[in-house]
Structure formats: C-alpha cells, structure tokens
Amino acid sequence: MMQQFVDRENELEALERAWKSEGPEMIVIYGRRRVGKTALALRFIEGKPAVYFLADERGEENLREFRRKIAQFFGDPVLERSDLGWLELFEYLARKGEKLVVVIDELPYIVEHDGAFPSVLQKAWDSHLQGSPLKLVLVGSSIGMMEDLLGYKSPLYGRRTMQIELKPLRYWHVREFLPSYSEEDLMRVYGAVDGIPLYLRQFRDELSFWENLKNLMLRKESFLYAEAEFLLRQEFREPARYFAILRAISLGKTRHGEIVDYTGFDRGVVSKYLDNLARIGVIRKVYPAFEPEKRRNMRYEMADNYYAFWFRFVYPNRELVERELYGEALKIVRRDYDHYMGRVLEKASLDFLWKRFAFERAGRWWGKREEIDIVGLKGGTAHFFEVKWKELKEREARGILKDLERKAELVSKLKDLPRRFGLVARRIEGKERLADEGYLVFDLKDMFKP
Template sequence: MFQQFVDRENELRLLGDTYKQNKSSLIIIYGRRRIGKTELIKQFIKDKPHIFFLADTRTDRDNIKEMQRAISLHIPNALFEKVEFTDWIELFREAGKLLKERVIIVIDEFPYLIESNKAIPSIFQKIWDSILSEKDVCLVLLGSSISMMEDYTLDYRAPLYGRRTAQLQLQPLKFEHLCQFLPSYPVEELVKVYGVTDGIPLYILNFEPGLNFEENIKENVFRVGKFLYQEAEILLKEELRGTARYFSILKAIAYGKQRFGEIANFTKLDKSIIAKYLDNLAIIRVIRKEYPVTQKKEVRNARYVFNDNYYNFWFRYVYPYKSLIEEGRADRLFDSIKKDFNSYLGFVFEKICSEFLWGREQELPFLFTKLGRWWHRDKEIDLVALNEETKEIAFFEVKWSDLELGEARRILAGLEEKAENVDWNNENRKEHFGLIGKRVEGKANLRGEGYLCYDLEDMQKKRNVH
C-alpha cells in the first residue's frame, strides 16, 4: 500500500520546535496548489489543541461567521456562539478572553480573505499585536498564492512584516520520494511518472499502484473528466484572465521554444504582449527565467522554463491533443507520442540529475555552491557545478540512454572540448568532468580515470537507502 504522507520531516521538525518554545508564535506557510500544505499542517496539529479554519471566496462577513464557528468547536460558549460579529478584531478579542490553554490557530488560504477585504493584512497586524501575541497562541497562516503571501505577509512593506516566528515555502517532493508512493515501480518507470507529476503529492496519488505507467496515463491523464486531465486548465483559469494567449505561450515553451524570440516566432503575438504575459506567468510561478550558471548578472541571455513537470507535460501532450482525448482515442495518442516522450524525458532526467548531485555534494571532489545549465550561442552543457571561492568547476553531460563504454568516452571527450568555451576563471580554475546516463557501461573504469560517472543504478542505491 502506498503512503499518503511522505517525507516533510524537516518541515515538521521546524513546526514542532517553534511550537515547543511555549510562547506566542506566528508561522507563515506557502507554496503552489496541491503541494501538501494542508496535509502538512494536519499532521502537525493532529495531537495538539487547535482551531482550523479554511477561508474561501465568499464575503468578508461570511468568512468571519465561519471563523466564529471554527473557534466555537474548540471553546464551546453559548454566549460567544450567539453573538453576530461583523468585525475580525472584535471576533478575536472576544475569543481571546475565552482561550485558557495553548492552542494552534490555523487559517488556510489566507489570500482569499485579502481578496474579499484588502485591509486584512492591517487588520491581522492589529489582531496579532494587541490580542494574540499576548496569548499562548501559535497562529499559522497558509496560502497557495505565492506572490500574495510574499507581498502581504513577508515583504518589508507588509503590515505583518517582522512579526513572523518562522516561515516555510513548501517545495515539491524530490524524485527519490516517488518510490514511497509507487513501491512496485522500477526506477526507470518512476522517471516517467516524475515527468508527468513532478513531486506534487496529489498528482502522484492519482497514479494507481496496480497499473503500469502506460495504463495510468491512458486511464488517469488521457481521459475526459479525470483530475490530471483538467487540473492545469482549471488552475490557470483561476489565476489568469483570458487564457488563450497565455496557453499559446506555454505551448511554445513546452515545445522547447525557450528564448524570447523563439516564443515570438512560434506564437506570432506582438512582442510587447509576450513580455507582459511572460511576466505574469512568472509572478504566479508557472514559469521562471533561467540564465547560464556562470553568468553573474541576470540581464540578458534568458531562457523561459516551466517550474514543474506537470505543466510542461500538460502543454506538450494534453493541450495540443484535446480533440483526440475528447474522442476517447487515448491508445492512439499514447502510441503517437512515444518517441517524442522519450526525448522529453531527457529534460526531465536533467532535473533528476540536478537533485541527485545536490544530494551527493559531500561525495564529490569539491563542495559546489551553484549548479545549473550553461549555454553560449550554439553550445550547451547540461549541468555545471561550481564553487566561486575554491575556483573549482565540474561539467556534466546528461543522457537519457544506455551508453556503451566507447560512446561514453566520446561524449566525455566532446564535453572537455565544449568546456573550453566556458568563460569562468579560465586562468586558475580546477576542472572535473562527468557523465550521467540511464545506464553507463564500464562506469567503474571511467571513475578510475577520474571521471564523475553515475547512472540509474546509483539512484536506485540511494532509493534503497531511503
């Protein structure tokens, strides 16, 4: 049986340590939708006195009424339950009088309160300063709108700025954790799953352990009405107005058009419109700008990439083929994308290899501080790790294929040649070279020659350790 709640030990430890301080505390937790914020906080509060309130898009007065009900479940009081509050401060002032023990107060989807009342950040500043900070209370504010949580709770101009005791931006699970959801899947199949779901817990849970990858795609992605079929469209329509142009831009990026000019040529949209739309997509964290890892100033030479694999997969294999899916022709669609999907997995594998290297930095010849892609004109290197202080640099080629020893040597020779084009501490740097593949024949020999060489077998060993 796969696990419903995986990893998050560090996050639970931070929350637990903050709670154990036995003083008033304000915790901010945020991250993209479906990342597991609510499940994390439920695990944290399950054995502790708590008040849990889920905000929604209704009016300010309706949310006050629901908050009152949530408080009443924890501290039953006939008089408190009968009062008709119309003001947040008055509600918490009266509730504060009734709190006799340490309690965690959770407000989930805090940005919804702000959408219905722009004064909410200032109101909660007053609630915290004059009421809750003087009580034995742990207030937790959660939100899925990353930009709103940063702007209204963490930014130095925000009314709540400087009051938080702890903050968490919840990240997707790492590739190594997928095996805990799908323990019977071989590591190569998990790479394919990761290419669809990324490390988003709710998306992974939509893959049934009793079905293989192909069956899961046909049954749970390429099927009308299924969660993963419609999720991307629903989320983006909640965040954006008029999605047609946005979808055209995202399709271009999914098809590998990552430079601004390439996106403009693909979409045929006005460049000023594209710039504005790319900024908006970056604000809601669907995409991000990426620069060569050795570039010190982020002023030009940008590429636009997806923040997670789900959106990338959806705009590459679902959105362009919705007609086929609506006609119930999942078998034909899967067969038609097989070859391209294997190419797509090359990009997915790069992300997995990046995670893998960060997890092994203590075992590498030097402790790197930056890791990312490098490109210049027509030359590219998949991953480059570097340390500005020690002037050490490692170049990696990543290949989603089985490599014989001779082919691996040719790739490494080509990598050494390309590295000569990397303008970074050229006079006094120490270089290392590596190769990561699906399977690398003779990797022990290559390691003996000083190369950093890994494949899925090494990732499998790490999986077994976990």
C-alpha cells in the same frame, strides 16, 4: 490504498520548533496548488490543541465560521452567538493565553473579500498577540498574493516569524508512491507529474506506467487531463494567450524573442504575460550558472514537469482525446517520450548532484552556441556534467566526456580551477572503469539509492 504521509521532514521539524518556542508565531505556508500545504498543516496539528479553519469564497461567512470554530474549541456558546469581528476574536484568543495552533487555510479568500484583513491581523498581532503563546499558521495557494502578503509593502511585513514555500517532493520520493516500479518508470512518472503528491497518488502500482498514463492523462473524463486548464482558468480570466505562450515554452522556445516569434504577440504583451505566469509559479526565469544575470541571457522554463508534460503532450492532442482515440494519443506520447525525458532527467540530476556533492553553487550553463547540462562548484573545484536519457556504450560515454572537457574551457569564470568531469545517464556501460579513471559517473540505480 495506503494513506501514508511522505517526507516533509524538514518542514515538520521547523514547525515543531515553532511549536516549542515560548512566544507567539506567525507562520506562512504557501506554494503551488496541490503541493500538499493543507496536508502539511494538518499533519503538524495532529495531537496538538488546534483550530483548523478553511476559508472559502463565501465572503462574510468566513468570519462567522471562524468565530464558530473558536467558540467550539473553548466551549463558549456566548462567543458563538456574539458578533465579534476578526480583531476582537484575536484579542479573545490572546486573553485566553492558551498555547494552541490556529490554522487559517486559503487565506487569500479572506483577503479577496476583505482587503483590510492584513491590517487587522497586523493590529491584532501588535496589540494583542505579542505576549501570547498563540501559533498562527497562514496557508494559501495563490503564490502571488501570499508573496504580496510577505512583501515589504504589506502590513504583515516583519511580523511573520517563519515562511515555508512548499515545493513538490523530490524525484526520489516517487518510489514511496509506487514501490514496485523500476527506476526508469519512476523517473518517467516524475516526468509526467513531478513531485506533486495529489497527482502521484492517482498512479496505481499494479498497472504499467503507460497504462497509468493513458488512464490518468489521456482520457477525457480523467482528472489530470483537465487539471492544467482548470488551474490556469482559475488564475486568469482570459487564458487563451497564456496557453499559446506556454505551448511555445514547452516546445523549447525559451527566449523572449522566440516566444514573440512563435505566438505573434507584441513584445510588451509577451513580457507581461510571462511575468504573470512566473508570479503564479507555472514558469520561471533562469539564467546560465556562472554568467552575469543579464536580460539577454535569460530563458524561461516550465516550473514543474506536470505543466511541461501537459503542454507538450496533452494540449496539442486534445482532439484525439475528445474523440476518444486514446490509443492513438498514447502512441504519440510513447513516440516522443524519450526525447522529452532529457530535460526531466536533467532536472532530477541537478537535485541528485546537489545532494551528493553539496555544491556551493550549481546550475545549467549556456553560452552563445554551447550548453553544459550541469556545472557545480564545490570547495574550489569545478564539476562538469552531461546528462543523457540513454543507455550509453562505453565508447559513447567517453566521447561525451571528451567533448565536455572541450566545452568546459568556455566557462570563463571557472577557467583556472581544478576540475572534475562526469556523466549521468539511464545506464552506462563500463561505469566502473570510467570511475577508476576519475570520472564521476552515475546511472538511474545510483540516483535512487538512499
């Protein structure tokens, strides 16, 4: 298959700016596993003088390997045979005074082995690198540790010149991986693996969505079948309770109390586990838009569709998969997939509408009993949207819009503003007529228009 590189235009632009600057840079790239951090760093250094170093679990060996890489770059056999430490190596780099990029990938491995590394780096920066043109790029997958490294307690705080939290690709980029897929199937793919490039690459354009899904997720030897569990086991030594909590969230139990009830764990335990899951970016805390961020308003949601899919469909059907009853497993997924896609389309619609309207603020709103899928504020006008993974008849669409007008009254913060109402759905009959009447109506085709 074609090895094309998708998007990351903003990130590459920022990195190029850093490359062109006069002074030294300390750039931090972090984000979820598999999101494309290494690929981005490699893309950036293409055609530039650069040293790429990938740290691993071998402890001491990292320093030797790093030294070897620097020595090779400068063709310096004396350095290679030396026993210079990290600090001296950075001093060496500074003394060379050459403009080059040094990438340290999987930085957390170094810090794990050598807790003093951040202080060493700080010292190197303060006493040697300051006046040099060195572009240092620090990459790491452990969101928790990378955020600690950026935090004010870290010696590196205030030294970094740029940080990039790399996010999954937006839904519209899925098309670049599967050019012959229909908009509906592209959205279904997004629902299963989000915008994670490594996962998107596994899908084969010549196979149907369901065929791909079965091969990639529901077979016991397949990579994505094992991936979620593999990643969680890497983060947590005792994952069983995390699994129970994630299962609860994937079933729509998104309040703290509901998760406590579902799992039967202590309130305090649940809080601690939820915090840990949020820290590594598997879930996130959300508050209703245009309401105060109070604890009792808070909900939890899966941070990306891959985990959401896995806990919704793979985890509860592992027995079937282990027994190689793949067709049966697929049947269950097919039966419930439309229902599952509701939230997926909501998430995609939020990205779509942000891009379309450049809101000042937007998000899901909910109150005691009611919910509005998307509320956005733009130039003093409130925008209200419902999102439906359905093919709507004109009459249904009107009914939904009418009800939306009623619910909009409940958003007290936006009460006195001029307002627009809209709808996003798979397909909408009478779309033009509704648009003529001033409604903002979009279907999947609109969502994938460039």
